[in-house]
Amino acid sequence: MSNSPAPDILDFERFMAAVDLSQTEICRALYHANPQTIRIKKERVAVRNLARVIDATLRLANRRGFAAMSMRALCREAGLSMGGLYAMIQNKDDLVGLIQSHGFMLTRQILGDFTHGITEPLARLDAAVTSHLFLTEAMRPWFYFSYMEARHLPAAHRADAVAIERETEDLFHDIIIDGIHAGQFAPVDARLTASMTKAMLQDWYLKRGKYRAQNTSVSRYGAHLRALLRAHLGVEIPDQATDR
Amino acid sequence: MSNSPAPDILDFERFMAAVDLSQTEICRALYHANPQTIRIKKERVAVRNLARVIDATLRLANRRGFAAMSMRALCREAGLSMGGLYAMIQNKDDLVGLIQSHGFMLTRQILGDFTHGITEPLARLDAAVTSHLFLTEAMRPWFYFSYMEARHLPAAHRADAVAIERETEDLFHDIIIDGIHAGQFAPVDARLTASMTKAMLQDWYLKRGKYRAQNTSVSRYGAHLRALLRAHLGVEIPDQATDR
DNA sequence: GTCTATAGCATGATAGAC
DNA sequence: GTCTATCATGCTATAGAC
Numbered sequence: 176m177s178n179s180p181a182p183d184i185l186d187f188e189r190f191m192a193a194v195d196l197s198q199t200e201i202c203r204a205l206y207h208a209n210p211q212t213i214r215i216k217k218e219r220v221a222v223r224n225l226a227r228v229i230d231a232t233l234r235l236a237n238r239r240g241f242a243a244m245s246m247r248a249l250c251r252e253a254g255l256s257m258g259g260l261y262a263m264i265q266n267k268d269d270l271v272g273l274i275q276s277h278g279f280m281l282t283r284q285i286l287g288d289f290t291h292g293i294t295e296p297l298a299r300l301d302a303a304v305t306s307h308l309f310l311t312e313a314m315r316p317w318f319y320f321s322y323m324e325a326r327h328l329p330a331a332h333r334a335d336a337v338a339i340e341r342e343t344e345d346l347f348h349d350i351i352i353d354g355i356h357a358g359q360f361a362p363v364d365a366r367l368t369a370s371m372t373k374a375m376l377q378d379w380y381l382k383r384g385k386y387r388a389q390n391t392s393v394s395r396y397g398a399h400l401r402a403l404l405r406a407h408l409g410v411e412i413p414d415q416a417t418d419r
Numbered sequence: 420m421s422n423s424p425a426p427d428i429l430d431f432e433r434f435m436a437a438v439d440l441s442q443t444e445i446c447r448a449l450y451h452a453n454p455q456t457i458r459i460k461k462e463r464v465a466v467r468n469l470a471r472v473i474d475a476t477l478r479l480a481n482r483r484g485f486a487a488m489s490m491r492a493l494c495r496e497a498g499l500s501m502g503g504l505y506a507m508i509q510n511k512d513d514l515v516g517l518i519q520s521h522g523f524m525l526t527r528q529i530l531g532d533f534t535h536g537i538t539e540p541l542a543r544l545d546a547a548v549t550s551h552l553f554l555t556e557a558m559r560p561w562f563y564f565s566y567m568e569a570r571h572l573p574a575a576h577r578a579d580a581v582a583i584e585r586e587t588e589d590l591f592h593d594i595i596i597d598g599i600h601a602g603q604f605a606p607v608d609a610r611l612t613a614s615m616t617k618a619m620l621q622d623w624y625l626k627r628g629k630y631r632a633q634n635t636s637v638s639r640y641g642a643h644l645r646a647l648l649r650a651h652l653g654v655e656i657p658d659q660a661t662d663r
Numbered sequence: 664g665t666c667t668a669t670a671g672c673a674t675g676a677t678a679g680a681c
Numbered sequence: 682g683t684c685t686a687t688c689a690t691g692c693t694a695t696a697g698a699c
Contacts, residue, residue, distance in 0.1 A: 257693090266694075323570075327483055370629070374621070374626075382614075402651075403651045490674080502683055511675070
């Protein structure tokens with residue numbers, strides 16, 4: 176999670192080098208952000224267990240669904256006993272909060288970092304699309320979980336999920352509006368275009384199996400999406416990134 | 420479910436008039452397609468109960484998830500006792516099969532009916548996009564359920580879900596390839612464009628709450644999507660449907 | 664901090680009366 | 682065909698030893 180200014184257009188390797196998405200770092204941040212939930216005192220132990228538990232939760236919940244995942248199965252998968260698990264969380268729902276909240280934090284930060292300082296609408300759109308895509312690629316289980324489980328959550332958590340969706344959609348919306356006002360984009364319905372952009376970005380992590388089966392790389396997906404948006408927005412300037 | 424030839428471009432009311440998606444009709448078809456699952460002999464009774472049960476299942480499962488829905492809650496919602504319910508199905512998983520299989524059948528038939536006989540690639544693409552959109556609009560709870568629950572199903576059912584997704588994507592893919600070969604579409608990556616088209620079509624029923632909140636009608640969504648695809652495919656001919 | 668053992672309850676499915 | 686009553690099982694969460 177760097178605060179360095181946005182590099183010029185990204186490939187996936189450069190993106191991964193520019194941000195620290197290591198599980199340890201993420202779990203350390205989570206540990207300090209949730210002192211009332213996690214009752215373990217020693218950071219080292221807490222971070223290690225948190226990593227195991229979150230990892231196991233994502234694996235099981237993404238396979239059979241969070242509701243169908245039993246706490247026994249989670250313990251087995253995480254290599255902890257029931258007692259050990261319940262020292263980390265108060266109840267099953269806490270898990271969702273932990274996982275979600277951090278994904279939200281990351282999305283805000285990464286999208287902010289990578290679009291910050293870019294004023295040209297087209298370059299800004301490229302940066303937003305590409306960094307969103309790369310972030311979800313790097314943290315796919317996390318985003319898949321959030322998308323699929325958001326609707327089952329207690330109202331408070333669900334509201335957060337809707338808010339972050341709206342927030343990132345607004346980022347796209349505002350860029351498109353800027354571009355239209357600057358006379359660089361065709362006067363499309365910015366709200367709908369932003370929604371559809373989000374839908375295409377989400378499809379990448381929702382159907383990753385399909386895309387892997389047809390051998391589509393994340394760079395190629397991004398290039399296709401950026402080209403599609405260029406055509407829709409009536410822009411002639413070609414993409415600067417390599418279209419592998 | 421008519422077999423009449425495709426009408427020229429559709430609005431939603433004409434679509435609904437052309438196909439019979441009444442719950443009774445659908446449940447009658449389901450009843451006759453699953454004689455070994457449904458052990459009730461009198462058609463009238465079976466169809467009425469089936470309608471209640473499916474309706475209640477979709478309502479509860481779409482709210483809290485299928486796994487989290489208890490059979491007791493389902494009975495309450497459907498106005499049946501446990502015994503009454505278990506005369507309709509053998510176990511909880513049968514419910515999924517019933518619901519899914521019919522959605523699949525409908526998708527195949529409607530998309531087939533409404534693109535059949537249209538050879539011009541652009542008109543065919545319009546027809547496929549529009550009828551897919553209208554079908555999912557008419558049967559939203561059904562499609563939402565299928566999308567969200569598919570991954571939790573026993574392998575056989577999951578394979579069906581993947582197959583139907585692939586099948587409809589192929590429909591779009593083949594139309595785009597035809598258009599490219601005919602020199603009417605720009606030479607895009609047809610597989611990726613088909614996937615993204617599907618993603619945008621699915622977003623309509625996955626986030627219907629959002630679209631309702633921003634007052635987007637199904638016709639407007641369709642018009643926007645068709646326009647976006649036209650631009651991407653480098654087509655100049657405007658849309659024939661009314662863009663409300 | 665981490666374990667085992669268990670309390671207390673809801674679940675899916677069935678039996679048998681009407 | 683539909684009901685009520687009941688079974689065995691598996692669940693979340695906790696208590697208490699180490």
